[in-house]
Amino acid sequence: MIARIKRIITTPKEEWPRIDAEPMSTGGILTGWVLPLAAIGPVAGAIGQLVFGITIPLVGTIRPGIVSAVSTAVIGYVLSIVSLFLISLIINALAPSFGGTKNKIQALKVAAFAMTASYVGGIFQIVPMLAMIGLLLSLYSFYLLYLGLPRLMGAPQEKAAGYTIVTIVCTLVLSLVGGMIALSVGGLVGAGPAALADRGSVSGTATVPGLGSVDLGKLEEAAKKAEQGPPPAIAADKLAALLPASVAGWTRSGTESSSAAAGGIGGSQAEARFTSGTDTVTLSVVDMAAMSGLTSMAAAMNVQREETTETGYERVNTVDGRMITESWDNEGKNGRYSVIVGGRFTVEANGNAPDPATLKAMVESVDLARLEALAK
Secondary structure: OHHHHHHHHHOHHHHHHHHHHOOOOHHHHHHHHHHHHHOHHHHHHHHHHHHHOEEEOOOEEEOOOHHHHHHHHHHHHHHHHHHHHHHHHHHHHHHHHHOOOOOHHHHHHHHHHHOHHHHHHHHHHHOHHHHHHHHHHHHHHHHHHHHHHHHHHOOOHHHHHHHHHHHHHHHHHHHOHHHHOOOOHHHHOOOOHHHHHOOOOOOOEEEEOOOEEEEHHHHHHHHHHHOOOOOOOOOHHHHHHHOOOOEOOEEEEEEEEEEEEEOOEEEEEEEEEEEEOOEEEEEEEEEOHHHOOOHHHHHHOOEOEEEEOOOEEEEEEEEOOEEEEEEEEOOOOEEEEEEEEOOOEEEEEEEEOOOHHHHHHHHHOOOHHHHHHHHO
16 A cells, blocks of 8 residues: 555556556445545544644634544544545546546546545644645645546546546535535536537636636646656755744744655645734745645636625735735734745745734745745
8 A cells, every 4th residue: 555655646647557457346445545544634633633732813722622633533534435435426427528438436446546645645634834735735636636537537638637627626516515505517617517528638717616717728737747746845944044033023932843754745844933012923934845836736726716704804816826825804913924935835924913914024024036946
């Protein structure tokens, strides 16, 4: 299993043909692959909660009881298994629309092995500050899906991007089915499954409400870049050196750095805490080395989203190829501002401040140009 995990993550183009040719059964895929790997995230998350606690703005860090942590882990584990089977059903049902052939076992193979990156990435939940690396590994699972669909389902390569996108959108619909059951899948993809299936080349856009317009050309470029494999993570102490010694009106009160790796995928992180009166902001730099090239998929989606409330807002947008995420609560005077730099580094300011501009200024106090250079 360990050898195959490494191969599917580092050399997926060579591993998918092996998976395609290997006889498998539903029970074999479930017990020999899915059940042990799907447990990584829930178990790691439970350990992380018990050891480090859960940080809640304006409240602080709380540690759940063992019963609560274990219950959450069990529920998450069961849902992940159910989701996998739903994804495989979607893959199988969509196959004819994209020139492929229906085959339940092959569809389950694609779903199970494409999810490997997400399963392995769950280990990062043990250290909350590195949890984002695990979340972004879902992008790599999308890439694995992109490679596996045409090979195992017999779909033409030129339709792989459309097949992948519609599969992802349908999965999102199912995950939100409680509140969106009345919506049809076809209406969620601006280009429509049929239009994407008919594309002879990967170009144009597909619109996903709530996310943005997916640039199919950029998605293809990101996939090609991903084939180069992830670079080694920058040492945590070097990231710490990029954090400013001081920010106007704020005093640095402490720093912390860490790194981790699993299955050939690694990342590192450094953070510093700044205080001004009763306000505290954590400024962090995370190297998502495993996501080098793959965060370009997020940029390809050109995410534009804004939600306002009575006391604040949440925004996600892409500016000059950089994905920026903002949130602010006027009542509590707290929020966060983060930006992905060079397709692999995340710089974020999170905490209490006089205004959102202060958080943005803190992020910009980090040498973003230097990070861009390190990403190349």
